[in-house]
Amino acid sequence: MNRPLIIGLTGSIGMGKSAVAAMFEAQGVPVFDADAEVRRMQGPGGALLGAIEAAFPGSTGPEGVDRDALGKHVFGNPEELGRLEAIMHPAVAERRAEFLAANADAPLVVFDIPLLFEKGGEDMVDVVIVVSAPHHVQRERVLARPAMTAHKFEKILDLQTPDHHKRARADYVVHTGVPIAETEAEVAALVERLMTESQSRS
Secondary structure, eight states: OOSOEEEEEEOOTTSOHHHHHHHHHHTTOOEEEHHHHHHHHHSTTOTTHHHHHHHSTTSEETTEEOHHHHHHHHTTOHHHHHHHHHHHHHHHHHHHHHHHHHTTTOSEEEEEOTTTTTTTGGGGOSEEEEEEOOHHHHHHHHHTSTTOOHHHHHHHHHHSOOHHHHHHHOSEEEEOSSOHHHHHHHHHHHHHHHHHHHHHHO
């Protein structure tokens, strides 16, 4: 093989995916964070501000994308959301390709993709890892976020593939409803196992 084993890391809101991504990084595995790239391209001086403003007038400013203003254009409007995704997705794909090229010699890389199942992202990864926790833990974490309400939480869940479906489709599940040391040990063991798998492919 002339490329790394690509791990698709995903999980519903509040499951601890970002924390697990950081654990993979701590194990020396390069991580591509799709959301971070989006924030960078939509932030102050971001590469896509011009295209977004042209498509959705009044949705950007000196601080980058005004999420409330942009949300008014696209929330609940599949056609407008599709226009936004047509701007964002090719740009994210380009950054992802650059990341893969820069880490071509690594045995493993992680693509941190929140909507992996929802957007059909399984085809671009070799292994799918789902981060999961019991529903009461997830709910407690999410409702602790600023400006989050139970209604918003339920709306977000409605847009995401249910956790039990994600777990059923995963190659591996990492559990975060346990003490953090247990999750770290689980990730370390998984990295070791996937390193072996990567070597067997080369």
